[in-house]
Amino acid sequence: MGYEYVPEADIWLRLHIVPADWQEARLRCHLEGGVLASPSNSALTKAMIDMMSSKELIMKKIFTGIQAVVAKGHFMTIDGIPLSNLSLRWADNEPNNANNNEDCLTMNGESEVADANCADVCPFFCAKKSSKMTVNKCGTTDDEYHLEPRTGSCYKFHQLPRTWHQAAGACFSEGAHLAIINSPEESQVLKELFAKYPQNTLRVKYPHVAMIGFWDWNEHARNGEWLTIFGETLAAAGFSTWSANEPNNAFGIEFCGSIVRDGLLNDFECNTSAVFICERERAYK
Structure with a gap:
């Protein structure tokens, strides 16, 4: 790109x-x-x-x-x-x-x-430096993106932890965005993707959490108005099911979005590093 x-x-x-x-x-x-x-x-x-x-x-x-x-x-x-x-x-x-x-x-x-x-x-x-870059089915030269037929999107799991805003920037740099769940089926897709990286293989403080593309857009007001990075409410995007006892805004600092290993939504501290999932629609340029 x-x-x-x-x-x-x-x-x-x-x-x-x-x-x-x-x-x-x-x-x-x-x-x-x-x-x-x-x-x-x-x-x-x-x-x-x-x-x-x-x-x-x-x-x-x-x-x-x-x-x-x-x-x-x-x-x-x-x-x-x-x-x-x-x-x-x-x-x-x-x-x-x-x-x-x-x-x-x-x-x-x-x-x-x-x-x-x-x-x-x-x-x-x-x-x-390579003049031999080839574009794959996901429309990118990055072979870590894999097409998921059930959703028509491509996903990449980043094991190197970053803060939520750094993760968003990393996805953007790859011509993608932090993953957005648009259906229960997509929740299942991300759950299965997360399961490929067992907790004992991830060198992070919170190996049960993966950041995705939603947040409390007005975090300073602390009003719990959760929107995707494209400005949709979770319900409008197609999926708004939280994991048990979430969101809980632990310590009053959890304003960014993630999933836990059950594929359901979780609030998370924006400045704490965690693994994350990028999504690239095949037509995204």
């Missing part, structure tokens, strides 16, 4: 216009199955500059995947290539390590690099 193939560099490239800090940019690329892109050769640098120009970012700067991760001033790409091995030129008066706090590298539309504070926010590129 959103990637363009650059044959000269044999790489897939995507420009994210919405700025992020360096760590968030790196995480977003990772969630997409790629890496934060670096101008590591002339073909890739040219492709990045051309995309920046097409999006009217030529006068701005973007984060690269180059950071001083080992020691101050020793810059290298995420995949371990030292800056000294790259044919890049510094912008005027760079590097300057302002306030002794510039450990990330940016690039402007003139292919000049500068050191920058990693907490700054900039647009960025993600890159995927």
